[in-house]
Amino acid sequence: MGLIKRVGTKGLGTPSADDSTRQIPAAESSARVTPPSEEESTRRIQGQPTDEGTKQIPPAPSRPAPPTPAAAPAAPAADIHILPTGTLLQGRYRIEEPIGVGGMSVVYRGRDMRFKDVARYCAIKEMSQTAPDSHTRALNLKNFEREAGLLATLQHPAIPKVYDFFEEDRRLYLVLELVPGKDLEAVLEEVGKPISEARVAKWAIQICDVLSYLHKHTPEPIVFRDMKPSNVMVVGEDRIVLIDFGIARNLNRSDRKGTMIGTEGYSPPEQYRGVAEPQGDLYALGATMHHLLTNTDPRLETPFTFQERPIRQISPDVSIDMEMIVVKALEYDMGARWESADAMKQALVAIIGGAAVAGVAAPPSAPAVAKGTPQTELIWKFTCEDEIRSSPAVNSGMLFVGCYDTNLYALDAVRGEFRWKYATDGGINSSPAVWQDYVIVGSEDGALYACDMRRGSLRWTFRTGKPIRSSPRIDERVVYIGSDDQHIYAVDAVRGAPIWKYRTWNPIRSSAAITSQVIFIGGDDGHVYCLDVRNGALKWKQRTQQPVRSSPVFHEGLVFVGSLDQSLYALDAEGGWPAWRFRTGHYINSSPFVFGSRVFVGGIDGFMYALEAKNGRLAWKFEVGSQITSSPRVESGRVYFGAVDGNVYCLDAGVGTLIWKYPTNAAVVSTPAIADGIVYVGSMDHSIYALKG
Amino acid sequence: MVHIHQSHNQEADTTTDAETPTPASPEAKPDTPTTVPDAAVWWDSSATDAAPAPPPPAAPVVAEEDTPTAPMSLFEIEQARQRLASVAAQVAAANDAPDSGVEASTEPLDATHQLDINQAPALIARRSSQGLAAMAVRDIGRVREMNQDSVFAMITTLPREGTDLTVGLFIVADGMGGHQGGELASRLAVRTIVHQVLSQLVLPALDDNMNAALQPLMISAVQVANQTIWEAAQSLGTDMGTTCTAALLVGHALYIAHVGDSRAYLFEPGGLRQLTSDHSTVGRLIQLGQLDPAEAREHPLRNQLYRTVGQQPQVMVDFVYQPIGVSSHLLLCSDGLWGLIDTPMLEQALKRSPWPQDTCNELIALANLAGGDDNISAVVVSLPLAER
Incomplete structure (x- = not known):
């Protein structure tokens, strides 16, 4: 049973019988109900960091949204006793004004009246006892005494000096050097954008320096335990002073199972297991640097997600070296972090020294292309008599492709040798499909042709009323094809006899996706149709804003399809309603392709997109700079597609970086086919290419 | 004919x-x-x-x-x-x-x-031990004086050109905040989401005019709830908030929007699988392998959430799309249930009766027997058979 109860728990309370929502009487006699020890619960969002230490009062109430929830109704603030200005303590320290209120202390700006002729100011930290129970009070007191004792023994320019320590009116006071300046949180707020790498490095080096001093403290190392921007003051010319040693403590190695102390967002994972080692301070410093370099507050992000927000993605100007230093500091595993503050400092010093050189000399990521291109090998090329818009199909060592010269070509896939061709009465836009030993393709002459795969002899034809630009899709002996005559046909693959047809109100240029029950196909009327495979009955149709020429794909209950309304849709396969849609900058003619958990699609806007199939989130996009109507194919972690700039592209499917590109002499709108590691694709330069990368 | x-x-x-x-x-x-x-x-x-x-x-x-x-x-x-x-x-x-x-x-x-x-x-x-049915039950538990949880379950069919479509909406919200704030927040969350789904999915579908995408619909429903609660909290001067796990069943797929540490589980043939992740720091550490789930049960910060509905002006909503495949049940519950009952017991309860109502009652009884130290809520959905 937990120590912590939620907000709103009123206490034990016996189960009230009249509560209508109560379903089952708890008849058991067990009275061992745990008392809710802390009424005000931890179960609230920590918009306001509940640090134990001093929090500088913000100079102006201009904070952004986050901390408001706790701030508005902040009950505790009212309870904290604040000394009025002019109060004299010990007959010597005059209270000027409060400058910070923390979880259990108030810090005042004070004036030491012993120096009568000069205004000598100091910081006076007062222990505020708000805890209701004596145990907590005693604990607070102990902490306070420890801080005083500890600080008094330390001597470092980045640690405030202790002047005095006394008790008055049952309150405890610590008189410290007044550090005139702003904390890093305030600095960041003022700047309002990521802070420059050089400046952050300068601060971080000094912080490493003081952490190193603390960690080397004898007899036992001191772990600061609460490194974060608001605990670091910047004085004058970027000099650093650590404030708030409220929770730093002598590292007592037997006391591992302590309670979590620190600030969520900055504290290392092991601190949640009660472990506090010097490496924890390095993690928190890494978190602090990440915050400063990116201006993203870790307290407002999902905890432990620094890796998901790489620094250079947010602030591209930051050097790789700097990012690596922070990444290493932020390792979850203590052993994988910098082994000491000194080691981290040295790495930082190296950057500052080499910054000028590195910044100018090394704009990386160019070599990928340079080394990629020569590796792409042309295995063969076969030239036809007109443009190739059709996409090749490879089957049983043969390649089939349609050409605008009216022929359906059959080539040897390995050597690119001509096997046969079949002449139709029109150009061929449609891409051939192979089923058993039939090759089936549509033609501008309006007919669907089925040829013998080996010899190229005609098996049957099926005539529609207008050109066929859709490509046949075959399943269970049925060919599904759309025609410009506005119909979707199901045709017997063996005999070419019609089984059913479905009428729409515009040409069908999209090709079908087939499941065991239904087909999905797009229409120029802007609809995506879902038809029963058995009889062509309409299950649903879903409207997009513009014609759908992209061909749908079905994957795990979703139908992916592009529309000329510039969106890629994921439609619920059963209802047809969009599950999500992703808007691009121009038409989508390209047909999506699903591989693994991602859907890939090319856009007329010149980008190849990789989206998470389940939610449409962009994984990456790659800019080609010219229209992509070719559809991507993914194999062995690589994405292949053509573009109107005449290149065939090969990208890394995981991250979307270019592996190679191969130039042809005209636009590539054909979709590649991949077999045995060879990429086959047609080009408008009349040739079909077999490439190996 | x-x-x-x-x-x-x-x-x-x-x-x-x-x-x-x-x-x-x-x-x-x-x-x-x-x-x-x-x-x-x-x-x-x-x-x-x-x-x-x-x-x-x-x-x-x-x-x-x-x-x-x-x-x-x-x-x-x-x-x-x-x-x-x-x-x-x-x-x-x-x-x-x-x-x-x-x-x-x-x-x-x-x-x-x-x-x-x-x-x-x-x-x-055919006689099946499974078929579409749902029950939502909430219980005050044995310690609390108020029930701050809210639950909701609805099953309906919506017309489509050919096949009518089964649609379900299931919600668990676990409120927090004193002076009845928690109750109010969780109820506001349920109310807002149901309103949103009715006005943006159910009614347009009946009018054959449904063009909204389901994922943004579910996410924005929770965001609107966030806005509503935030504004109510501001005007009342409280810091109330709520968790919210809302699952929309469309045919054989689930669209889940989620904030907080209530959970959605899918009972697959291989066992119960948690579809949502808890928005608690402790939950996140478990996810990262930095904290042992056993340690976490007793962790002082285990109830501390880093994301809730209604306690900040904006909220980031998790979304999960999940086809149900051949799974038999969907279970939504608050931590008053999952915090006390371990997974094998949940599985047993789901297997025991074909009736969601029986299952809900059993789950709540079990949680009360285990102490009932929090409000307990459960939405049990017996899923449609995978005929497709």
Whole structure:
């Protein structure tokens, strides 16, 4: 049973019988109900960091949204006793004004009246006892005494000096050097954008320096335990002073199972297991640097997600070296972090020294292309008599492709040798499909042709009323094809006899996706149709804003399809309603392709997109700079597609970086086919290419 | 009606086809009056052997079954259905002479005939331990004086051109904040989300005007709830908030929007799987392998959430899309349940009764027996059989 109860728990309370929502009487006699020890619960969002230490009062109430929830109704603030200005303590320290209120202390700006002729100011930290129970009070007191004792023994320019320590009116006071300046949180707020790498490095080096001093403290190392921007003051010319040693403590190695102390967002994972080692301070410093370099507050992000927000993605100007230093500091595993503050400092010093050189000399990521291109090998090329818009199909060592010269070509896939061709009465836009030993393709002459795969002899034809630009899709002996005559046909693959047809109100240029029950196909009327495979009955149709020429794909209950309304849709396969849609900058003619958990699609806007199939989130996009109507194919972690700039592209499917590109002499709108590691694709330069990368 | 007849014809024809090895010959004219086909016809895997279509895996034992209405497994039904579909296509092809031109029906067919007549005998005989039903129950527990949880369950059908669609909406919200704030927040969350789904999905679907995308719809529903609660909290001067796990079932897929540490589980054949992740620092550390789940049960910060609905002006909402496949149940619950009952016990309870109501009551009883130190809520959904 937990120590912590939620907000709103009123206490034990016996189960009230009249509560209508109560379903089952708890008849058991067990009275061992745990008392809710802390009424005000931890179960609230920590918009306001509940640090134990001093929090500088913000100079102006201009904070952004986050901390408001706790701030508005902040009950505790009212309870904290604040000394009025002019109060004299010990007959010597005059209270000027409060400058910070923390979880259990108030810090005042004070004036030491012993120096009568000069205004000598100091910081006076007062222990505020708000805890209701004596145990907590005693604990607070102990902490306070420890801080005083500890600080008094330390001597470092980045640690405030202790002047005095006394008790008055049952309150405890610590008189410290007044550090005139702003904390890093305030600095960041003022700047309002990521802070420059050089400046952050300068601060971080000094912080490493003081952490190193603390960690080397004898007899036992001191772990600061609460490194974060608001605990670091910047004085004058970027000099650093650590404030708030409220929770730093002598590292007592037997006391591992302590309670979590620190600030969520900055504290290392092991601190949640009660472990506090010097490496924890390095993690928190890494978190602090990440915050400063990116201006993203870790307290407002999902905890432990620094890796998901790489620094250079947010602030591209930051050097790789700097990012690596922070990444290493932020390792979850203590052993994988910098082994000491000194080691981290040295790495930082190296950057500052080499910054000028590195910044100018090394704009990386160019070599990928340079080394990629020569590796792409042309295995063969076969030239036809007109443009190739059709996409090749490879089957049983043969390649089939349609050409605008009216022929359906059959080539040897390995050597690119001509096997046969079949002449139709029109150009061929449609891409051939192979089923058993039939090759089936549509033609501008309006007919669907089925040829013998080996010899190229005609098996049957099926005539529609207008050109066929859709490509046949075959399943269970049925060919599904759309025609410009506005119909979707199901045709017997063996005999070419019609089984059913479905009428729409515009040409069908999209090709079908087939499941065991239904087909999905797009229409120029802007609809995506879902038809029963058995009889062509309409299950649903879903409207997009513009014609759908992209061909749908079905994957795990979703139908992916592009529309000329510039969106890629994921439609619920059963209802047809969009599950999500992703808007691009121009038409989508390209047909999506699903591989693994991602859907890939090319856009007329010149980008190849990789989206998470389940939610449409962009994984990456790659800019080609010219229209992509070719559809991507993914194999062995690589994405292949053509573009109107005449290149065939090969990208890394995981991250979307270019592996190679191969130039042809005209636009590539054909979709590649991949077999045995060879990429086959047609080009408008009349040739079909077999490439190996 | 016409369509039904057609399929009978095709059915009858299958047998003839099986006997005549040359399917091209159009001699077998199916003018015999149709009756509901004998189940044996489509039981018999040999019926399709003559066709070159994909050979179905042989099921000889089944073929010998003499009662046509013997219970079938889902798998068998599906197999039989697929066999039929391909046979029907072939037969239809055989009926039309290759050169008879395009005479296929061009009239829009009515696809609302949802079940193939050939499945009827099996469907009549089938008795399932699962089928779409839902129950939502919340209980105050044994320690609290107020129930700050809210639950919601709704199942409906919505019209579509051919097939009407089953849609369900299930919500668990676990409120927090003193002075009845928690109750108010969780209720506001449920109310807002239901309003959103009704106005943006249910009503437009009835008007055949549904163009909103489901994922943004669910996410924005929770965001609107966040806004509503935030504004109410501001005006009341409280810091109330709530968790919220809302699952929309559309046919056989789930669209889940989630904030906080209430959970959605899917009961798959392999066991219960948590679909959502808890928005607590402790939960996150477990996810990263930095904290042991056993340690976490006692962790002082285990209830501390880093994301809630209503406690900040904006909220980031997790979204999960999940086809249900052959899963049997969906369970939504607050931490008053999952914090006390471990997964094997949840699984047992889900298996014990086909009735969601029984299951809900059992789960709540178990949580109370384990201490009932928090409000307990559970939404149990027995999922539709995977017929597709």
